[in-house]
Amino acid sequence: MKNVYPKTYSIKNLEFGNVKSVHKINSIKSIKSYTDYQNSNNKKSMKRARRILRLKNDLETKAVDVLKNGENILCDADNCFMSREVINDKSEIIARVGNGASLRKYIVFVKSTAKPQINTSKAIFSNKLTPVLDDEKIISIYMGEEKYDISVDIDFEDTNVEVFEKVAKALNDKNIDIDAQVIKISDVVVKLQIKSKHSGLRNKFHIEDKVGRIVCEYNLDDVICKAQNLNCIINDKCYELEDNNIVLDNGKLKITLKKALKGYGILIIRENVRQIVNDISNFIDSYNKLTEGLYYYSRNKRVLDIIDKFINRNQSEFYNIGIIMDKDFKIKFDENIFIKTLKNKKEYTENLIKGKKGLVTIIFNFTKYILNNLFEIVGVESFKVYDSHSSNVSKYNSGSLIQYLF
Numbered sequence: 001m002k003n004v005y006p007k008t009y010s011i012k013n014l015e016f017g018n019v020k021s022v023h024k025i026n027s028i029k030s031i032k033s034y035t036d037y038q039n040s041n042n043k044k045s046m047k048r049a050r051r052i053l054r055l056k057n058d059l060e061t062k063a064v065d066v067l068k069n070g071e072n073i074l075c076d077a078d079n080c081f082m083s084r085e086v087i088n089d090k091s092e093i094i095a096r097v098g099n100g101a102s103l104r105k106y107i108v109f110v111k112s113t114a115k116p117q118i119n120t121s122k123a124i125f126s127n128k129l130t131p132v133l134d135d136e137k138i139i140s141i142y143m144g145e146e147k148y149d150i151s152v153d154i155d156f157e158d159t160n161v162e163v164f165e166k167v168a169k170a171l172n173d174k175n176i177d178i179d180a181q182v183i184k185i186s187d188v189v190v191k192l193q194i195k196s197k198h199s200g201l202r203n204k205f206h207i208e209d210k211v212g213r214i215v216c217e218y219n220l221d222d223v224i225c226k227a228q229n230l231n232c233i234i235n236d237k238c239y240e241l242e243d244n245n246i247v248l249d250n251g252k253l254k255i256t257l258k259k260a261l262k263g264y265g266i267l268i269i270r271e272n273v274r275q276i277v278n279d280i281s282n283f284i285d286s287y288n289k290l291t292e293g294l295y296y297y298s299r300n301k302r303v304l305d306i307i308d309k310f311i312n313r314n315q316s317e318f319y320n321i322g323i324i325m326d327k328d329f330k331i332k333f334d335e336n337i338f339i340k341t342l343k344n345k346k347e348y349t350e351n352l353i354k355g356k357k358g359l360v361t362i363i364f365n366f367t368k369y370i371l372n373n374l375f376e377i378v379g380v381e382s383f384k385v386y387d388s389h390s391s392n393v394s395k396y397n398s399g400s401l402i403q404y405l406f
Contacts (some may be wrong), residue, residue, distance in 0.1 A: 055293070056374045062290040063367045063374075069283040070364040073354055080279035081350050083272035086253075090265035094256040097269055101252035106267040109233040110260050114199035114244050117227035119207065121192040121218040123185055126161035130154065137212030139167070139220075141178065143196075143205045148176055152214060164192040167214065177203055194220060200242025201229050232257060273342065277335050280353065280360075287363055288330045290370070294377070295329055303370070303377065304329040310362055314352075321349050323359060 073079055082099040093108060134156035141148045150170045154163060161182065168180035177198055183191045196203040204227035209215045230241040234255075239246055246255045253269065294304055311318055311325040318324065321341045322334030342349045354360050370377055 052375075056377075059290065059293045059377065060371065060374055062286065062293060063371045065286040066283070066290055066367040067364065067371075069279065069286045070360055070367070072279045073283060073360045074364060079354065080276045081271070081354070083275040084252075084269055085272040085275075087268040087270065088265070090261060092258045092261055093265045093267065094258065095267050096254045098252040101269050102249050103269055103271065106234055106248075106253075106255075106269075108255070108257075108261070108265040108267065110257050110265075111231040111233075112228055112260050113257050114230040114242055115225055115228050116196040116199045117204045117223060118196075118225035119194040119220060119222055120183075120224045121164070121220050121222065123189050123191050124160045124218070125188055126190045127159050127188065129156075130158045130160055130163045132163060132212065132214055132217050134158075135212065137214045138210040139170075139207060139215060140210040141171075141176070141205055141207050143177065144202065146176075148174055149210060150174055154212075154214070161190050163214070164190060164218075167192060167220075178205060192218065192220065196227060198242065199227065199229075199244070201227055202242055203227055230257060271342075271346075273339055276342070277338065280338070281333060281335070283360060283363075284331050284333050287367075290367065291329045294370075303366075307363065307366060311359070317352055318359065321352055323352075 073081075078099050084097045084099060084101045084103075086095045086097045088095050090108075092110070132154050134154050137152045137154055139150045139152065141150065152163075152166050152170045154166070158166070164182045168182055171178055171180040171194065177196055178194060179197050180192065180194045183193050185191060194207065196205060207215055207221050215221055230239065230244050230246075232239050232246070234246065234248070244257045246257070247253070248255065255267070291304060308325055308329055311323065311331070315324075320337070322337035324332050324334075326332055338349070352358055
């Protein structure tokens with residue numbers, strides 16, 4: 001979205017022209033240093049100019065907040081009406097949904113989840129000397145069509161835990177898809193666990209002795225968890241994958257399955273109504289704060305009249321979505337009415353909020369007008385802004401607000 005936020009200027013680089021207010025500022029040629037104006041008239045003009053600048057900066061801050069909150073509603077890709085939430089009745093299913101996901105229901109059957117292979121040795125006393133004779137031992141591991149030979153040097157003074165540590169280091173240093181670690185069962189008992197790094201049938205392995213009896217002596221070939229693929233059915237479509245993550249709806253729905261289900265799970269993707277309500281509430285709150293500054297000066301009520309007439313002209317329709325304008329030009333928002341209408345008339349509600357002549361669209365354009373005419377709004381009819389980095393001078397002229405909005 002095109003940047004509509006203006007620069008913030010200080011009192012030092014502003015030149016004021018005619019001022020429409022009770023106290024008319026005399027022509028101030030330049031306000032670059034306070035010492036240029038020693039007489040009382042110029043001091044009064046400076047004071048008045050500072051007051052106008054403070055008001056201008058306050059309105060600018062509030063207007064920028066309106067635009068930022070408006071972008072959450074009006075932007076094409078990530079507006080709040082694209083926000084989604086997922087209703088999930090099973091803790092075994094983790095679902096993450098992105099903006100713009102299809103509004104639908106998913107029925108999930110999980111026969112089995114993907115698992116890595118895990119081998120675990122027998123439990124042994126850690127500080128006892130190893131029964132394996134000292135020498136170089138070679139362990140062979142088969143993964144798919146690949147074979148890996150791993151050498152382990154055993155000393156006759158090694159304890160069982162030292163042998164496990166040597167085997168684990170040798171396996172891990174080989175940089176194959178296997179992770180080995182010593183598991184402490186108690187202060188005096190340990191096991192060696194050998195596990196494939198990834199789940200799925202493709203990652204199953206077989207381990208055996210090539211030289212020596214390390215595998216045989218410690219039962220390192222004892223499989224306690226077999227490698228397996230994910231097998232599930234989602235909306236009558238079968239999936240067999242090597243991991244437990246399923247991506248649907250062009251990446252907008254990601255499902256992770258933790259374990260097999262008894263029966264089936266249901267996922268319902270629906271609009272994130274709370275997000276929509278929060279974004280609209282924030283937008284209206286920021287607009288109401290802006291109107292407080294505009295309403296403070298009676299001459300600016302003519303600007304607020306445009307929004308007032310716009311809402312009142314469509315009073316019945318806006319009332320149907322919980323929007324009304326009070327006497328101080330502030331907007332009141334009834335969330336319950338809005339939610340009810342949103343559920344029954346989604347397109348109708350969305351169009352009244354963010355359509356071409358929707359509430360947020362009109363106020364967004366109104367706020368851009370305010371930003372582009374801040375000095376006129378606060379009482380300065382014309383002004384020049386000097387860019388300290390160049391000799392360029394920009395000048396804002398008032399235009400037709402009605403044409404600007406509509």
